[in-house]
Amino acid sequence: MRNRLRVLRAERGWSQADLAERLEVSRQSVNAIETGKFDPSLPLAFRLARLFEAPIESIFLEED
Amino acid sequence: MLCEPNIAIRRYNRRFLSSMLIYAAVLLTVVWIFKHWHPTGLAAYPLAILPALPIVVGIAVAGLYLVEEKDEFQRAIFFQSMVWGIGATLVFTTVWGFLELFAGVQHFQTYLAFPLFCAFAGIASYVLKARYR
Numbered sequence: 423m424r425n426r427l428r429v430l431r432a433e434r435g436w437s438q439a440d441l442a443e444r445l446e447v448s449r450q451s452v453n454a455i456e457t458g459k460f461d462p463s464l465p466l467a468f469r470l471a472r473l474f475e476a477p478i479e480s481i482f483l484e485e486d
Numbered sequence: 487m488l489c490e491p492n493i494a495i496r497r498y499n500r501r502f503l504s505s506m507l508i509y510a511a512v513l514l515t516v517v518w519i520f521k522h523w524h525p526t527g528l529a530a531y532p533l534a535i536l537p538a539l540p541i542v543v544g545i546a547v548a549g550l551y552l553v554e555e556k557d558e559f560q561r562a563i564f565f566q567s568m569v570w571g572i573g574a575t576l577v578f579t580t581v582w583g584f585l586e587l588f589a590g591v592q593h594f595q596t597y598l599a600f601p602l603f604c605a606f607a608g609i610a611s612y613v614l615k616a617r618y619r
Contacts, residue, residue: 448492451559454618460559 424483427456430474444473495560498551502544509540541600563614570614571607575599578606 431441438456442449445466454460462470471478516536519525525533548568555561579599585591 447557448560450615450618451557454559459618460562463558466558 494555501547505540505544513537567607567611570610571603574606575603
């Protein structure tokens with residue numbers, strides 16, 4: 423699934439490892455989600471939304 | 487906190503390695519007993535089953551990892567590796583079975599199914615992790 427994680431991360435100056443630490447997941451997990459190769463579960467998507475203080479639908483973009 | 491490898495995988499590695507070391511020790515002991523004491527009849531059954539028990543523990547350890555792993559991506563990778571391992575083992579043993587039946591190839595010892603599964607699952611895990619690196 424396409425997403426804006428890379429942009430949101432860059433706005434805060436966080437590396438993938440920084441985001442992984444905040445989410446308590448591995449850096450590989452962040453990379454897999456960010457590159458759209460792995461879709462997070464709803465609980466993890468909500469954690470991301472809380473962390474970035476943004477609605478889920480503004481982070482994850484529906485495919486056409 | 488960031489843990490690479492995380493607590494769950496470290497715990498899994500430690501438990502699995504322990505069960506495999508116990509497996510090796512039990513197997514060597516049972517082989518020695520059968521070679522020197524030649525147990526037969528009812529006594530042979532529990533002794534013959536003994537090396538399989540650490541394997542059962544090893545499989546349970548894998549199940550425990552899936553329960554304990556909090557990182558859903560790592561859990562998905564592990565689960566997919568298991569599925570590939572099971573699938574490849576079934577394909578291998580089925581094809582080999584027919585080769586035995588019709589082409590007279592050497593008999594496949596079914597106690598080798600677990601090491602074979604581990605090898606396939608290990609390869610699958612490596613390939614899957616490389617895909618997401």
